[in-house]
């Protein structure tokens with residue numbers, strides 16, 4: 001059972017790319033790799049060296065520190081949006097714990113979070129988060145720009161940039177401490193537009209392929225990130241790219257730490273399939289909708305029971 005034979009997600013190297021080099025041969029080559037990978041898998045592994053290892057290590061250190069805080073402190077992380085604040089002690093997912101910082105590109109939001117967690121705030125944590133989010137949101141926009149160009153939708157980029165919000169979520173999955181594998185996070189598709197995931201050395205993320213099999217994500221380098229299409233982007237693209245099902249399966253006794261930068265269309269942005277993507281071969285698949293409404297629907301009983309909340313909510 002050598003790992004050589006296990007299927008792997010496509011690996012794309014963003015480290016060599018000058019992210020401003022739109023139109024260069026490197027850009028064009030990476031853009032077609034992005035399109036190909038996303039058409040097949042809805043996601044890919046990106047190596048990205050703009051986040052130095054000391055920043056990465058410091059941030060994972062802060063994450064460990066946060067999860068070790070008393071429960072009543074972590075419970076201060078509340079949000080009016082579902083699944084955006086503290087989650088822990090979930091009856092079905094005993095291994096999982098997470099906290100979220102919404103609007104994380106706004107400095108004051110990070111500071112407000114730090115002030116909730118630490119009595120005197122934590123300028124180091126705020127600085128780390130700022131640098132991390134700056135680099136990851138650049139990566140998010142770069143990939144979106146490539147996708148838009150590839151579908152001839154450049155003219156929509158400005159409105160996208162102006163209407164994008166970012167949620168940063170930090171996650172911890174305890175090892176089950178048994179010989180069995182246990183679900184850390186159930187199979188789901190993300191509801192936002194594009195997700196960027198990063199983890200420590202403990203594996204567990206699995207992505208479902210079109211034929212229904214599961215690929216275990218094994219990072220090729222310490223600076224690997226998973227970039228994944230989520231429902232709102234898939235719908236905007238009239239289903240031309242899909243949002244893959246993924247889950248976290250845990251074994252062993254080591255804790256897995258991961259972080260996700262979830263970009264989403266802001267509350268007042270109506271997601272509407274561009275006319276460029278609708279023709280006889282590609283009939284309109286989704287009615288216009290707001291991301292926040294999709295999110296609320298997903299957490300209703302009907303939304304939870306639907307095989308695809310996206311299709312149930314706004315499928316034509």
Ligand SMILES: O=C(O)CCC(=O)C(=O)O
Nearest residue numbers: 171190197205248258260
């Ligand atoms: O922990 C991970 O790598 C995945 C988390 C995830 O899928 C999510 O939060 O939506």
Ligand SMILES: [Fe+2]
Nearest residue numbers: 188189190246
């Ligand atoms: Fe997810």
